[in-house]
Amino acid sequence: MNYSIETNPLETLKSDLLIVGIYSNQQLSFAAKTLDVVTNGLLTSVVKRGDIAGKLNDTLLLNVVPNSNIERILLVGLGEQKPLSAKNYRKILTATINALKKLKVNSVAISLTDCDVEKVDLTWKTRQIVEIFEDGIYQFTECKTKPSDEITLKNIVITTTDSTAAETGLAQGLAIAEGVTLAKHLADLPANICTPTFLAQQALTLAGTFDAIETTILDVADMEKLGMGSFLAVARGSREPAKLISLEYRGGDKNSKPIVLIGKGLTFDSGGISLKAGAGMDEMKYDMCGGAAVLGTLQAAAQLNLPLNIVGLIPSTENMPDGQANKPGDILTSMSGKTIEVLNTDAEGRLILCDTLTYAKRFQPEVVIDLATLTGAVLVALGRVPSGLLGNDDALCNDLITASETANDSVWRLPLWEEYQEQLKSNFADLANIGGKDAGTITAACFLANFAEDFRWAHLDIAGTAWRTGSAKGATGRPVPLLTQYLLNRVHA
Ligand code: BES
Ligand code: MN
Numbered sequence: 152m153n154y155s156i157e158t159n160p161l162e163t164l165k166s167d168l169l170i171v172g173i174y175s176n177q178q179l180s181f182a183a184k185t186l187d188v189v190t191n192g193l194l195t196s197v198v199k200r201g202d203i204a205g206k207l208n209d210t211l212l213l214n215v216v217p218n219s220n221i222e223r224i225l226l227v228g229l230g231e232q233k234p235l236s237a238k239n240y241r242k243i244l245t246a247t248i249n250a251l252k253k254l255k256v257n258s259v260a261i262s263l264t265d266c267d268v269e270k271v272d273l274t275w276k277t278r279q280i281v282e283i284f285e286d287g288i289y290q291f292t293e294c295k296t297k298p299s300d301e302i303t304l305k306n307i308v309i310t311t312t313d314s315t316a317a318e319t320g321l322a323q324g325l326a327i328a329e330g331v332t333l334a335k336h337l338a339d340l341p342a343n344i345c346t347p348t349f350l351a352q353q354a355l356t357l358a359g360t361f362d363a364i365e366t367t368i369l370d371v372a373d374m375e376k377l378g379m380g381s382f383l384a385v386a387r388g389s390r391e392p393a394k395l396i397s398l399e400y401r402g403g404d405k406n407s408k409p410i411v412l413i414g415k416g417l418t419f420d421s422g423g424i425s426l427k428a429g430a431g432m433d434e435m436k437y438d439m440c441g442g443a444a445v446l447g448t449l450q451a452a453a454q455l456n457l458p459l460n461i462v463g464l465i466p467s468t469e470n471m472p473d474g475q476a477n478k479p480g481d482i483l484t485s486m487s488g489k490t491i492e493v494l495n496t497d498a499e500g501r502l503i504l505c506d507t508l509t510y511a512k513r514f515q516p517e518v519v520i521d522l523a524t525l526t527g528a529v530l531v532a533l534g535r536v537p538s539g540l541l542g543n544d545d546a547l548c549n550d551l552i553t554a555s556e557t558a559n560d561s562v563w564r565l566p567l568w569e570e571y572q573e574q575l576k577s578n579f580a581d582l583a584n585i586g587g588k589d590a591g592t593i594t595a596a597c598f599l600a601n602f603a604e605d606f607r608w609a610h611l612d613i614a615g616t617a618w619r620t621g622s623a624k625g626a627t628g629r630p631v632p633l634l635t636q637y638l639l640n641r642v643h644a
């Protein structure tokens with residue numbers, strides 16, 4: 152979709168539809184008042200009639216506007232006349248795009264940045280329009296022979312008084328939305344298309360698009376030389392060759408240390424010999440959502456030309472039950488030298504991430520953040536609302552919490568206390584790869600912490616947030632908004 156910023160008054164614009172807000176108690180927003188004047192009191196009379204109560208998320212289409220050049224008006228309920236919460240502002244925008252999608256319009260003008268929203272500025276309000284509209288129109292149609300409902304909407308004109316702040320919001324919104332779309336698209340692709348080789352190809356494409364990104368693909372032979380015995384043990388169970396995808400974005404000073412983002416890129420998790428149950432196993436194509444979010448975030452950073460150095464690392468393989476697959480009881484030697492007893496082959500994410508964490512050391516990172524669909528247990532603890540956050544550095548965790556609030560991409564911190572390390576003891580190796588039935592998200596992070604001792608590190612467990620299940624099954628693109636906001640905050644810090 153095309154977006155533009157317009158400082159001319161709403162009613163002078165040429166578009167198929169104008170969007171204005173209405174408060175409950177028949178109060179018109181500023182833009183609605185102006186439109187009311189040019190339409191000879193049309194809005195006042197519609198509101199008086201009670202056709203729209205102005206409750207949050209109400210919408211009403213006026214598809215004929217008498218004696219006027221204006222073709223259509225979409226009234227949107229803003230609730231009580233007082234500053235909106237950020238969440239309610241986002242809900243209103245979601246209701247708006249849902250109403251627009253159903254209409255055969257091409258070009259619309261939206262005045263909703265004139266709403267007062269608590270604790271945010273115009274840049275933020277503009278950015279949300281782009282993020283929420285792009286999220287709303289996303290469809291995965293690639294594998295359907297007859298595409299579903301076609302969306303005719305092409306142009307969005309955002310009306311505002313301050314074009315500088317709005318243009319900043321527009322640029323940020325586009326970068327985040329396009330990063331989210333990339334992540335969603337890769338995640339929604341089935342595992343027979345989106346293989347480790349395919350993901351590696353995507354990373355190479357990003358490097359082709361942006362001069363500041365350089366991509367290196369390590370294959371199995373390279374990883375053997377590095378001694379990645381843990382990662383490679385998972386990869387042995389699959390016929391698809393494993394890849395360690397490395398992207399380096401250089402936007403910062405030559406000497407400034409990079410932020411390293413590591414994304415779990417398990418393109419299909421069958422569980423391996425500890426095979427998962429059949430129901431819902433299709434959703435394990437989403438086990439690469441961490442990797443997809445790394446690609447989406449790097450794209451956003453490059454698009455915004457952020458003056459930072461960022462490294463993206465994506466260990467990518469399938470977890471399959473093959474004659475060569477990991478078996479319960481096998482003992483692996485990781486790249487760090489630590490040995491691991493595989494008590495459950497389905498706890499494979501940590502096995503590929505631990506070697507990637509060790510590999511990350513060579514970049515002398517400022518911080519390392521990994522994102523992984525790591526545990527079903529995070530759904531038990533937190534549901535599908537926040538991502539789980541754990542880490543060995545309070546300042547880094549707090550920075551992520553702050554960013555998550557601005558980005559509306561929530562996280563909740565869980566403790567990473569040493570007491571939990573007890574659960575990972577093995578009779579035969581340095582570590583077991585599972586920690587029993589209690590506190591599964593924490594023990595998974597504790598396992599990783601053993602490989603992140605040399606740097607500031609945070610872990611996001613995104614198993615509950617990276618995709619939706621049920622009738623709205625589909626990827627969310629999280630945590631691209633959170634990570635991009637974290638990077639933006641680093642620039643301005
Ligand atoms: N990819 C899964 C985590 C997962 C499970 C995400 C269900 C979303 C929904 C991960 O590799 C896994 O299988 N974890 C196991 C760990 C267990 C064996 C300790 C799990 O959560 O069941
Ligand atoms: Mn698994």
Ligand code: ZN
Pocket residue numbers: 417420438497499500524525
């Ligand atoms: Zn997995």
